[in-house]
Amino acid sequence: MLVLGAEGSGGDALAGTLRTLGMRVPQRGADPAAPGEVPRWVADLHDELLQRCNVDADDARPSAWFDTGRLAHLEPLRVRVHRWLEERFVADGPELVLRDPRLAWFLGVWRSAALRCDADLSCVTVLRHPAASVAPVGGADHDADDVPVVAGWVNAQLHAERATRGSARGFVRHDDLLADWTVPVAGLGTALGLRAVQEAGANDIRAVHTYLRGDVPTAGRAWDDVDLPAGLRDLADRTWDALGELVETPDDARVLARLDGVRADYTTTYDQAAALARSSSRAAHRAGLVTLPTPERAVVERGADRVPHSVRAAVPAGLRRRLRRVLDRPGSD
């Protein structure tokens, strides 16, 4: 099972709950330094891949999904992830849960690895309102930062939803997890056939209650206090409302059609905003260029160029031509 959802969305809490119930988080025991529920190997892999395709973890560009998706076609990468996953199944057991906020960017690679392991893949997305993603009151000057944060949230939610269509999947509200985790988790266990949930004993259940008492969600800000352009706020609201409906019916065709519409509108809005801000991005690009070190002489000198002209001129022309033919090099005198 892959647990999707933005950082701070409650994805860690769900993954930790499932781990406490008996599913295995690969390498967690052997990797105590790993933060939260994210295995170090997975975190490092996603960092590397995001860097390779020049995408931020919370990138707001719709086209970033093409950039990360393109990496999924690299066979060596597919082999690498498949081998790791297969080793984890052997070492850790048959029901694995993987959690990382960046998973959705590379779902194609993980799906391929699961297929090659002959494993059933399911995806669960934990939904938390975008207001929880913005900086809390009293933080740094946040108004200018709220727009890209919320845009990144919209982009991530809409495309992660699109990426999980066709897979067994579920959606869980963070609020429902906080209110009474047994209801959404039991629902996932039934819908996705999770043995660890279906066969959980009383001690496991008690352990989850203890685990979740220690999980204090980060605070956000009241949605009305977040200063956003009206268009972006509307997109975020429509995204949140539609995703909420998928909690009950994860593949409702009418809701999916609505989400398709929101995704198209977000792409249009982003493209317009990018066009509006093109002068800023060009200026930033130029400013970045001048910070680069002066490149070394790009063209490697020919061997002949290292010989002083006076010496070369002393070589008879016929001999020079023969030398060039031997070296298979076009000549110019």
Place this chain on the structure above:
Amino acid sequence: MPTPGADVPCREGDPTYDVRWPWNAAAPTRPAPPGLTCVFRVRDEARNLPWVLPPVLAAVDHVVLVDNRSGDGTAELGRRVAAEAGASDRYTALEYPFEVSRAGHDHLFTPPDSVHSLTHFYNWSFSHVRTSYSMKWDGDMVLTPEGVSVLRDLSWQLPGSGAVVLVPRHPLTVVDETEAWIDLRSRFLEPWIYPMGPEFTFVKAFEWEVREFPATSERIVAPEGLCVELKWLDTDEFAHWAEVEALEQRRVRRKQREREVVTALREGRGAEVADLHRIVAPPGVHVVDHVVDTWLPQARRPLVGRPGRRDG
């Protein structure tokens, strides 16, 4: 007499078979909605469709199947398979009633705007696509589950990118229900997936049609092991070719390899052909299902091109 007003009027003057591109149509068909449509041009593929069609329907947004004078019930079977997959609303069945010149010499001397030309046949077939991306697919190419997964991702990731996608395929010659031979000599790499638009239409080449695309288009190569191309040892795979012998070697290397494989298998010499692998299905499982669902997903990568690293 060609019909005025069409984008590519056919020289025979039958307006039903003129090409009218969707991007030249009046709103609301512009702009094309994002998504991927698969176009099949098929003749007598009833034997293959039960393997070919369901995974494609699972992978793409829409399927257009153009039947060209089949005598084995291909069109009816296609409708039935789409209905059984619950995909009738995403399935368009069309009929192209003209004899189309065979690849090779016949094609060379057929004008490209004739209904008998492969070029016109392709353009007409693709003019029925209504999404922003299209995929050419053959009626004998079977997707693996990984292939379905990759195409499903591409169907929403590609729109807006302008990229074309090349998909490796692996010829699979079926001897009977339990035995088949897979050819891992090369990836037989071709572009199959293109954006829709005036820069991506079909033009005439020497032996067949080719699809144009700008030199600046990004080319994405899909991983190996996504699809097999079914060949049946008991049928004549070269019936749709004119004078194979006369074709210029560089452009028909793939066909020559196919013939080498088929000839060797018919003579019982399959094991002597380099990079040709025999696969036997377990009892009760058809070998095509076994290859697609089990053998290929589990086969060691890379599949092609590095002898000694493949064990299947």
